Amino acid sequence: MKFNFKAFITIFCSFLLVSSLAAIGEVRLPQLVGDGMVLQRDTKIRIWGWASPGEKIKISFNKKTYNVKADPDGKWIATLAAMRAGGPFTMEIDAANHIRLKDILIGDVWFCSGQSNMVLPMERVKEKYPDEVASANYPEIRNFFVPTLADVTKLHDDLPHGKWMSATPKNVLDFGAAAYFFAKQIYLKYHIPIGLINSSVGGTPIEAWISEEGFKQFPQYDGMIRNFKDTAYVNKHTRRQPEPKELREPDKGISGPKPWYDVTYVPKDWHKFWLPGYWADQGVKGLNGTIWFRKEIDVPASMTGKPAKLFMGRIVDADQTYVNGKLVGGITYQYPPRRYELPEGLLKSGKNIIVVKVVNTAGKGGFVPDKPYYLTAGGQTIDLRGDWLYEVGQVYPPPAKNTGNNDFISMQNSPTGLYNAMVAPAINYSIKGIIWYQGEANSGRAKEYQQLLPALIKDWRNKWQDENLPFLYAQLPNFMEVNYLPSESQWAELRESQLKTLSVPNTAMAVTIDAGEWNDIHPLDKKDIGDRLALAGEYLAYGDKNVVYSGPVYQSHKIEGNKIILTFSNVGSGLTAKGGDELYYFAIAGADKKYVWAKAIIENDKVIVWSDGVTAPVSVRYAWADNPEGANLYNKEGLPASPFETDK
Numbered sequence: 001m002k003f004n005f006k007a008f009i010t011i012f013c014s015f016l017l018v019s020s021l022a023a024i025g026e027v028r029l030p031q032l033v034g035d036g037m038v039l040q041r042d043t044k045i046r047i048w049g050w051a052s053p054g055e056k057i058k059i060s061f062n063k064k065t066y067n068v069k070a071d072p073d074g075k076w077i078a079t080l081a082a083m084r085a086g087g088p089f090t091m092e093i094d095a096a097n098h099i100r101l102k103d104i105l106i107g108d109v110w111f112c113s114g115q116s117n118m119v120l121p122m123e124r125v126k127e128k129y130p131d132e133v134a135s136a137n138y139p140e141i142r143n144f145f146v147p148t149l150a151d152v153t154k155l156h157d158d159l160p161h162g163k164w165m166s167a168t169p170k171n172v173l174d175f176g177a178a179a180y181f182f183a184k185q186i187y188l189k190y191h192i193p194i195g196l197i198n199s200s201v202g203g204t205p206i207e208a209w210i211s212e213e214g215f216k217q218f219p220q221y222d223g224m225i226r227n228f229k230d231t232a233y234v235n236k237h238t239r240r241q242p243e244p245k246e247l248r249e250p251d252k253g254i255s256g257p258k259p260w261y262d263v264t265y266v267p268k269d270w271h272k273f274w275l276p277g278y279w280a281d282q283g284v285k286g287l288n289g290t291i292w293f294r295k296e297i298d299v300p301a302s303m304t305g306k307p308a309k310l311f312m313g314r315i316v317d318a319d320q321t322y323v324n325g326k327l328v329g330g331i332t333y334q335y336p337p338r339r340y341e342l343p344e345g346l347l348k349s350g351k352n353i354i355v356v357k358v359v360n361t362a363g364k365g366g367f368v369p370d371k372p373y374y375l376t377a378g379g380q381t382i383d384l385r386g387d388w389l390y391e392v393g394q395v396y397p398p399p400a401k402n403t404g405n406n407d408f409i410s411m412q413n414s415p416t417g418l419y420n421a422m423v424a425p426a427i428n429y430s431i432k433g434i435i436w437y438q439g440e441a442n443s444g445r446a447k448e449y450q451q452l453l454p455a456l457i458k459d460w461r462n463k464w465q466d467e468n469l470p471f472l473y474a475q476l477p478n479f480m481e482v483n484y485l486p487s488e489s490q491w492a493e494l495r496e497s498q499l500k501t502l503s504v505p506n507t508a509m510a511v512t513i514d515a516g517e518w519n520d521i522h523p524l525d526k527k528d529i530g531d532r533l534a535l536a537g538e539y540l541a542y543g544d545k546n547v548v549y550s551g552p553v554y555q556s557h558k559i560e561g562n563k564i565i566l567t568f569s570n571v572g573s574g575l576t577a578k579g580g581d582e583l584y585y586f587a588i589a590g591a592d593k594k595y596v597w598a599k600a601i602i603e604n605d606k607v608i609v610w611s612d613g614v615t616a617p618v619s620v621r622y623a624w625a626d627n628p629e630g631a632n633l634y635n636k637e638g639l640p641a642s643p644f645e646t647d648k
Contacts, residue, residue, distance in 0.1 A: 318332045
C-alpha cells in the first residue's frame with residue numbers, strides 16, 4: 001500500500017488542533033483550591049479559576065451542584081452555599097477536563113501575615129518545644145505556606161506554588177510557630193478544623209503589604225506608585241549596578257600550604273578568645289573580614305561511635321564550621337541558629353578539634369552571647385563556652401564608594417510589592433480573620449506606622465468585603481540591650497502606635513513585652529505569643545466575652561498633687577506586680593518632659609505613680625524602652641500590661 005504523505009499530514013495537524021483546543025479548554029484552579037484545603041464555614045464560599053471563554057463548569061460538592069460559565073477573559077467564579085464545619089469532603093469539577101479534589105474540610109481559615117517572626121517555623125524552635133513537635137498530630141489543622149514573590153508592576157492572578165499540609169510531627173516543622181500555637185489553642189477549645197494561610201516575608205515593611213487603593217490617604221507615596229506603572233522606569237531601577245570590586249588579600253586560613261581547619265595544622269601565636277563574645281570587645285577593633293576560631297576538646301569514649309549534634313549559638317554574620325577537619329555546616333547570614341549534625345564516627349575518643357571560620361562585613365562580628373554552645377551525643381554534653389584561640393585570616397579594605405544606581409527598587413520592600421503577589425491572589429478565599437505580626441522593619445518610622453497599620457486593616461477589610469473582619473496582631477516584644485536610665489526608644493514608639501490601633505473596631509492586640517530576647521530579633525518564645533493571639537481570637541472572633549484576653553491597657557489618668565493615678569482596662573480579676581510587691585519600670589516627668597524613675601503601687605486596681613523629685617507631674621511612661629527588663633505590671637490571669645505613655 002502506497003504511503004499517502006499528504007493525508008498523514010492532514011490527520012496529524014487535526015490531531016494537534018484537537019489536542020490544542022482540549023488543552024486550552026481545560027479548567028485551571030488557583031493554588032489555594034486543592035487537596036486538603038480548609039474552606040470557611042458559615043459563609044458563602046468562592047471557588048474560582050480559569051477556562052476557555054464561555055466554557056461551562058460544573059462543581060459538585062457536599063450533595064449540591066453549582067453551574068458557572070467562564071467570562072470573555074476565561075475567568076470564572078462560583079459561589080457555594082454556606083456550610084457548617086465538617087468533612088472530609090470531595091469536590092468534583094467538570095468541564096473539558098475533570099478535576100477531583102480530596103480531603104476537604106469546612107472550618108475556620110486565618111490569613112497570617114507580616115515579617116519574619118510570623119513565618120519563623122517550628123523547626124527553629126524544636127529544641128525549645130520538643131514535646132510540642134512530637135505530639136503535633138492534628139490532621140484537622142492545615143497550613144498553606146505562600147512562597148515569597150514580589151511585584152510592584154501588576155496584580156497577580158495566583159499565588160506561587162504551594163499546597164495544604166496537615167499538622168504532623170514532620171509537617172509541623174514547616175508551620176509558622178506563632179501561627180501553629182494559635183491554631184492549636186483555638187482547635188483544642190472549639191474542635192473546629194483550622195486552616196492557616198501564611199503569607200509572610202522577613203524584613204519587610206508594612207507598606208509593601210498595602211494595595212494601591214490603600215495609599216489614597218498617603219500622598220507621599222503617589223509618585224513612587226505612579227512610577228511603578230512605567231515599564232522603562234521599573235526596568236531601569238530594578239537592575240542593580242555592579243558594586244565596585246574590592247581588592248582583597250587572600251584568606252590566609254585557606255591560602256597557605258595547609259588549611260587552618262586541617263587536623264595536622266599546628267597554630268602558632270594564635271590569640272585567646274572567650275566564647276561567646278564579639279571580637280570588637282576582645283582586642284580586635286573595627287575589623288571587617290575573616291577570623292578563624294579553634295578549640296581542642298577531650299571527648300569520652302562513651303560519646304563516640306554515634307551521631308552527635310553541635311550547637312554553635314548564633315554567629316555574626318557567616319560561618320563555616322569544621323570538626324576534625326570535616327565541614328559539618330555553614331550559614332551565610334546571622335539570624336539562624338547554628339545546629340549542625342555530626343555523622344556517626346566523626347568524633348573520636350580523646351582529642352577533637354573544632355574550627356569555625358567567621359566572616360563579617362559590618363558591625364560587630366563574633367558569637368552572640370546567651371545562646372547555646374555545646375556538643376551533645378548519646379545523652380552527654382560538652383560545654384563549649386570558655387577559652388578558644390583565634391587568628392585573623394583576611395581583612396577587608398574599606399568599601400569603595402558606590403557610584404552605581406542609588407535608586408534601586410526592592411520589590412519586596414516597596415509599596416504594593418507584596419500585596420500584589422502574595423495577598424491579592426488570595427482575596428477570593430473566604431476567611432475567618434487575620435493575624436498580623438510585623439513592625440520591626442518600621443521601628444524608625446513609628447508616627448507613620450500609627451497611620452499605616454489602620455490603613456492596612458481598612459484596605460484588607462475592603463478587599464475581603466468585610467468591614468468587621470477580625471484583625472489580631474502581636475505587639476513588638478522586648479529586644480536589644482537593657483537601658484538602666486529612662487530614655488527614648490524607637491521600639492517603644494512603635495509599640496505605642498500599635499497600642500493606639502486598638503481604637504480601630506474589631507481589633508485585638510497580644511502584648512509580648514516579656515516574650516523577647518535581648519540578643520535576638522527572632523525570639524524563640526512563640527508559644528506565649530500564639531497563645532495570647534488565640535485568647536484575643538476567642539474574645540474577638542468567637543464571641544467568648546468571659547475570657548480575659550489581654551493584659552492591662554492604659555485607659556486614663558488624673559493628677560492629684562505630686563501623684564498621677566492611672567486607670568486601666570482589661571484588669572481581669574485584678575492588677576498585680578509579677579514576682580513581688582514592688583512595681584518596676586514606671587517613669588514620671590514634669591512639664592520639662594525629663595523622665596525619672598518613679599515609685600508605683602497598686603491600689604484598688606489603679607496604679608499610683610510619684611517621685612519625690614517631681615512635685616508637679618504631667619506624664620507617666622511604663623516599660624518605655626527597647627528592652628524594659630523587669631517591667632512587671634500584669635493582671636492576675638498572668639497577662640502583661642502594654643507599655644504606654646500618658647501624653648501620647
